[in-house]
Amino acid sequence: MRPRGGRWRLRRAARRHRRRLAAVLALASAAVAFAVPRGERTDLSTPAAAAAREGPSAPARDEARVLAPVRIADAEAVRLLRPGDRVDVLAATAASTAGTSGAEARPARVVARRARVADVPEQPPAEDVARTSAHGALLVLSVPPGTAAALAGAAATADLAVTRW
Structure with missing residues:
Protein backbone atom coordinates (compact mmCIF):
# COMPACT_ATOMS: atom_id res chain seq x y z
CA MET A 1 0.00 0.00 0.00
CA ARG A 2 1.27 3.44 -0.94
CA PRO A 3 0.39 6.78 0.54
CA ARG A 4 -1.81 8.87 -1.67
CA GLY A 5 0.17 10.93 -4.25
CA GLY A 6 3.54 9.57 -3.13
CA ARG A 7 4.51 8.65 -6.65
CA TRP A 8 4.46 12.28 -7.81
CA ARG A 9 5.92 13.88 -4.67
CA LEU A 10 9.44 14.36 -6.13
CA ARG A 11 8.08 15.90 -9.32
CA ARG A 12 5.86 18.28 -7.39
CA ALA A 13 8.80 19.32 -5.21
CA ALA A 14 10.99 19.91 -8.29
CA ARG A 15 8.25 22.00 -9.93
CA ARG A 16 7.73 24.03 -6.80
CA HIS A 17 11.43 24.76 -6.31
CA ARG A 18 12.69 24.83 -9.90
CA ARG A 19 14.40 28.23 -9.62
CA ARG A 20 16.30 27.17 -6.52
CA LEU A 21 17.20 23.89 -8.20
CA ALA A 22 18.44 25.76 -11.31
CA ALA A 23 20.57 28.06 -9.15
CA VAL A 24 22.09 25.13 -7.26
CA LEU A 25 22.89 23.33 -10.52
CA ALA A 26 24.46 26.48 -11.99
CA LEU A 27 26.66 26.94 -8.93
CA ALA A 28 27.67 23.29 -9.01
CA SER A 29 28.65 23.48 -12.68
CA ALA A 30 30.65 26.68 -12.05
CA ALA A 31 32.46 25.00 -9.15
CA VAL A 32 33.34 22.02 -11.34
CA ALA A 33 34.54 24.32 -14.13
CA PHE A 34 36.89 26.16 -11.78
CA ALA A 35 38.06 22.97 -10.09
CA VAL A 36 39.40 21.43 -13.32
CA PRO A 37 42.90 22.80 -14.19
CA ARG A 38 42.96 24.99 -17.31
CA GLY A 39 45.23 22.67 -19.32
CA GLU A 40 42.86 19.73 -18.93
CA ARG A 41 39.73 21.48 -20.18
CA THR A 42 38.41 20.54 -23.57
CA ASP A 43 38.87 23.20 -26.20
CA LEU A 44 35.67 23.87 -28.09
CA SER A 45 36.62 24.71 -31.65
CA THR A 46 33.25 26.06 -32.71
CA PRO A 47 33.05 29.55 -34.20
CA ALA A 48 30.97 30.74 -31.24
CA ALA A 49 33.59 29.49 -28.76
CA ALA A 50 36.37 31.13 -30.78
CA ALA A 51 34.47 34.44 -30.81
CA ALA A 52 33.95 34.19 -27.05
CA ARG A 53 37.68 33.63 -26.51
CA GLU A 54 38.68 36.50 -28.81
CA GLY A 55 36.32 39.05 -27.31
CA PRO A 56 33.48 41.21 -28.61
CA SER A 57 35.52 43.11 -31.18
CA ALA A 58 37.04 40.01 -32.76
CA PRO A 59 36.14 39.35 -36.38
CA ALA A 60 33.93 36.43 -37.31
CA ARG A 61 35.80 33.28 -38.22
CA ASP A 62 34.48 33.26 -41.79
CA GLU A 63 35.51 36.89 -42.44
CA ALA A 64 38.42 37.10 -44.88
CA ARG A 65 41.72 38.44 -43.58
Missing part, protein backbone atom coordinates in the same frame (compact mmCIF):
# COMPACT_ATOMS: atom_id res chain seq x y z
CA VAL A 66 44.65 39.76 -45.57
CA LEU A 67 48.20 40.65 -44.63
CA ALA A 68 48.84 44.37 -45.00
CA PRO A 69 52.39 45.73 -44.78
CA VAL A 70 52.40 49.25 -43.36
CA ARG A 71 55.25 51.64 -42.67
CA ILE A 72 54.98 53.13 -39.19
CA ALA A 73 56.64 56.53 -38.76
CA ASP A 74 58.15 55.73 -35.34
CA ALA A 75 60.60 52.85 -35.83
CA GLU A 76 61.25 52.56 -32.10
CA ALA A 77 57.55 51.93 -31.41
CA VAL A 78 57.59 49.04 -33.88
CA ARG A 79 60.51 47.44 -32.02
CA LEU A 80 58.21 47.08 -28.97
CA LEU A 81 55.70 44.95 -30.89
CA ARG A 82 55.59 41.16 -31.25
CA PRO A 83 53.49 38.91 -33.52
CA GLY A 84 50.07 38.37 -31.96
CA ASP A 85 49.85 41.84 -30.38
CA ARG A 86 46.74 43.93 -31.04
CA VAL A 87 47.24 47.50 -32.21
CA ASP A 88 45.24 50.51 -33.33
CA VAL A 89 46.71 52.29 -36.36
CA LEU A 90 46.41 56.08 -36.35
CA ALA A 91 46.93 58.42 -39.31
CA ALA A 92 48.15 61.92 -38.54
CA THR A 93 49.19 64.66 -40.92
CA ALA A 94 52.52 66.19 -40.03
CA ALA A 95 52.31 69.72 -38.57
CA SER A 96 54.89 70.97 -41.06
CA THR A 97 52.86 69.69 -44.01
CA ALA A 98 49.67 71.24 -42.67
CA GLY A 99 51.45 74.55 -42.10
CA THR A 100 52.72 74.84 -45.67
CA SER A 101 49.32 74.22 -47.23
CA GLY A 102 47.64 76.82 -45.05
CA ALA A 103 45.28 74.32 -43.41
CA GLU A 104 45.08 73.74 -39.69
CA ALA A 105 46.49 70.53 -38.26
CA ARG A 106 43.74 67.96 -37.73
CA PRO A 107 43.69 65.39 -34.92
CA ALA A 108 44.82 61.88 -35.70
CA ARG A 109 42.16 59.50 -36.95
CA VAL A 110 41.94 55.78 -36.28
CA VAL A 111 42.35 53.79 -39.50
CA ALA A 112 42.42 50.25 -38.06
CA ARG A 113 41.11 49.08 -34.69
CA ARG A 114 42.58 46.08 -32.85
CA ALA A 115 44.51 44.83 -35.86
CA ARG A 116 46.57 41.73 -35.11
CA VAL A 117 50.33 42.01 -35.71
CA ALA A 118 51.20 39.15 -38.06
CA ASP A 119 54.92 39.83 -38.40
CA VAL A 120 57.57 42.34 -37.40
CA PRO A 121 60.24 42.06 -40.11
CA GLU A 122 63.82 41.95 -38.91
CA GLN A 123 65.27 45.37 -38.23
CA PRO A 124 68.46 46.56 -39.97
CA PRO A 125 71.86 46.36 -38.22
CA ALA A 126 72.70 49.02 -35.62
CA GLU A 127 74.85 51.10 -38.03
CA ASP A 128 71.89 51.47 -40.42
CA VAL A 129 69.33 52.36 -37.74
CA ALA A 130 69.94 56.12 -37.91
CA ARG A 131 69.50 56.11 -41.68
CA THR A 132 66.38 53.92 -41.75
CA SER A 133 64.63 55.25 -38.63
CA ALA A 134 63.94 58.49 -40.51
CA HIS A 135 61.78 56.42 -42.87
CA GLY A 136 60.04 54.46 -40.11
CA ALA A 137 59.75 50.70 -39.80
CA LEU A 138 57.71 48.05 -41.54
CA LEU A 139 54.94 46.16 -39.77
CA VAL A 140 52.72 43.41 -41.20
CA LEU A 141 49.12 43.40 -39.93
CA SER A 142 46.31 40.88 -40.38
CA VAL A 143 43.18 42.90 -41.25
CA PRO A 144 39.98 42.64 -43.32
CA PRO A 145 40.37 43.69 -46.99
CA GLY A 146 38.46 46.97 -46.48
CA THR A 147 40.75 47.96 -43.64
CA ALA A 148 43.81 47.10 -45.77
CA ALA A 149 42.57 49.50 -48.45
CA ALA A 150 42.01 52.21 -45.82
CA LEU A 151 45.54 51.64 -44.47
CA ALA A 152 47.05 51.98 -47.95
CA GLY A 153 45.13 55.20 -48.58
CA ALA A 154 46.07 56.68 -45.23
CA ALA A 155 49.75 55.79 -45.69
CA ALA A 156 49.81 57.77 -48.95
CA THR A 157 48.69 61.01 -47.30
CA ALA A 158 49.69 60.81 -43.62
CA ASP A 159 52.20 59.41 -41.17
CA LEU A 160 51.02 56.22 -39.45
CA ALA A 161 51.45 55.48 -35.74
CA VAL A 162 50.41 52.55 -33.57
CA THR A 163 49.00 52.17 -30.08
CA ARG A 164 49.25 48.78 -28.44
CA TRP A 165 46.36 47.13 -26.56
